[in-house]
Amino acid sequence: MEARAESKRQVLRFRGRSYVAFVFSPVVPIAGWLEEIDVTLARSPGFFVGKPIVLDLSGVDLSQAAIAHLVASLAERGIRVLGIEGASPELITPAMPPLLTGGRVCTVEQSEPADQPPPKSVEMPQPKSLLLETPVRSGQSIVFADGDVTVLGSVGSGAEIVAGGSIHIYGTLRGRAMAGVNGNSAARIYCQKIEAELLAIDGYYRTAEDINESLRHRPIQAWLDGNIMKISPLN
Amino acid sequence: MAKVLVVTSGKGGVGKTTSTAALGAALAQAGGKVVVVDFDVGLRNLDLIMGAERRVVFDLINVTQGVAKLQQALIRDKRLENLWLLPASQTRDKDALTDDGVRRVIADLRTKFDWVICDSPAGIERGAMLAMRYADEAVIVTNPEVSSVRDSDRIIGMLDSKTVKAEKGEQVKKHVLITRYDSSRAARGEMLSIDDILEILATPLLGIIPESQDVLRASNVGAPVTLSNAASAPARAYTDAARRLMGESIAMSVPTERVSFMNRLLGRRAA
Ligand SMILES: Nc1ncnc2c1ncn2[C@@H]1O[C@H](COP(=O)(O)OP(=O)(O)OP(=O)(O)O)[C@@H](O)[C@H]1O
Numbered sequence A: 001m002e003a004r005a006e007s008k009r010q011v012l013r014f015r016g017r018s019y020v021a022f023v024f025s026p027v028v029p030i031a032g033w034l035e036e037i038d039v040t041l042a043r044s045p046g047f048f049v050g051k052p053i054v055l056d057l058s059g060v061d062l063s064q065a066a067i068a069h070l071v072a073s074l075a076e077r078g079i080r081v082l083g084i085e086g087a088s089p090e091l092i093t094p095a096m097p098p099l100l101t102g103g104r105v106c107t108v109e110q111s112e113p114a115d116q117p118p119p120k121s122v123e124m125p126q127p128k129s130l131l132l133e134t135p136v137r138s139g140q141s142i143v144f145a146d147g148d149v150t151v152l153g154s155v156g157s158g159a160e161i162v163a164g165g166s167i168h169i170y171g172t173l174r175g176r177a178m179a180g181v182n183g184n185s186a187a188r189i190y191c192q193k194i195e196a197e198l199l200a201i202d203g204y205y206r207t208a209e210d211i212n213e214s215l216r217h218r219p220i221q222a223w224l225d226g227n228i229m230k231i232s233p234l235n
Numbered sequence B: 001m002a003k004v005l006v007v008t009s010g011k012g013g014v015g016k017t018t019s020t021a022a023l024g025a026a027l028a029q030a031g032g033k034v035v036v037v038d039f040d041v042g043l044r045n046l047d048l049i050m051g052a053e054r055r056v057v058f059d060l061i062n063v064t065q066g067v068a069k070l071q072q073a074l075i076r077d078k079r080l081e082n083l084w085l086l087p088a089s090q091t092r093d094k095d096a097l098t099d100d101g102v103r104r105v106i107a108d109l110r111t112k113f114d115w116v117i118c119d120s121p122a123g124i125e126r127g128a129m130l131a132m133r134y135a136d137e138a139v140i141v142t143n144p145e146v147s148s149v150r151d152s153d154r155i156i157g158m159l160d161s162k163t164v165k166a167e168k169g170e171q172v173k174k175h176v177l178i179t180r181y182d183s184s185r186a187a188r189g190e191m192l193s194i195d196d197i198l199e200i201l202a203t204p205l206l207g208i209i210p211e212s213q214d215v216l217r218a219s220n221v222g223a224p225v226t227l228s229n230a231a232s233a234p235a236r237a238y239t240d241a242a243r244r245l246m247g248e249s250i251a252m253s254v255p256t257e258r259v260s261f262m263n264r265l266l267g268r269r270a271a
């Protein structure tokens, strides 16, 4: 039966991901600043392991050689620099981390092992979901990175739902639904009637053209089986 | 209590100005004191459709900027004494309209009229946004085709988010008016069906206006179709729609082709 439409065309995959990076803003003298880093590392070795680090050089005036030396000094301490900010482009050689722009400030939860005792009651994170009780109209974009999105009405042609988790639509999906955008490949898309322009889960997508005709206008679910998006009817 | 009604669509050329004039005249004929306001700054049309183009002195922009008094800019209809027009400026551009200016003019019109009907320009730019900004109700003009319906959907989303009512947590009351409905093309399945349109827009239907030569004829003589030929099919459909706006419940009739037996016979033979 045509219950499962296998995709033949999974060519391109586009997805974005954002990370919270630690920003190092060295001050002169650099040697003194490196000592500060050493103190932190002595207290909690491995604190920076696996964390993206960005070097903000806007507060110092360093030569190309000095930047290279700084990056190397950090590498010696096991700190790998993801990118450099606030330096003029001609100072950055291909061997150095790339120049970044457009970073935004955010607060980072302190996770450094502190001397104080850990908090007594550990709060469980609440599962998060977003419920929309009205139709999503053409031109509207609903972005909810924290969890599932449920729509009681329809999603119009030219409208889009972007969810970190799964997407549930109890009406007709005529626009776009993008689930699992933060790398959640277990996310699924459900809708009462499919006339979608685009379905995507964790960056794998299918356009209207790739959706089997026999599925149109039916209730469906879409999920990922490895790298392949599967779509099957619910009735 | 005055009602401010915006006639809007997103897509251009679907029949907003035609509908503003026809509904305005029908509401005035039913006894309401009505003003139709042209928000299409730079591309004014409503004065032509109302047959008032040769009497325009001041316009909406002059009033919002305090150059003219509202009384000086309002033009009284020659046929109906309780129907008025506030024309748009043809020479200025849409940036001349300010939110504050529009707010003051609408508030002023509310004290003088039962119905304030705003003819929106096409698009989703400043002019269209200001035309809907202070509305209590909206007539969303839609043609039975995919692009028009999608634009209407977009406009409905804006009525639900960008109006003063929406910002106060209230709702602009919305009505879908399907215009240029061609029953013979509908019968051949060449247009979206009424059911499809209403399913997509999920908004109550105000009326169905048939495609008709009478509309063009009316605009050529500078009269709202409800006045120029009150017995015509589009005039009757607009009059019914106006009565629904007034809260009456009137059975909805889908325009159908009045095909005579002879026509059908010939049609079949031709096919
Ligand atoms: N029911 C109808 N039957 C036939 N022609 C119609 C009908 N309604 C409108 N028209 C014609 O369609 C054209 C556009 O109508 P109108 O100017 O009212 O649209 P509009 O939405 O105001 O356009 P714009 O977006 O440019 O302001 C006009 O030529 C008008 O005569």
Ligand SMILES: [Mg+2]
Pocket: B016, B017, B018, B040, B045, B119, B120, B121
């Ligand atoms: Mg117009």
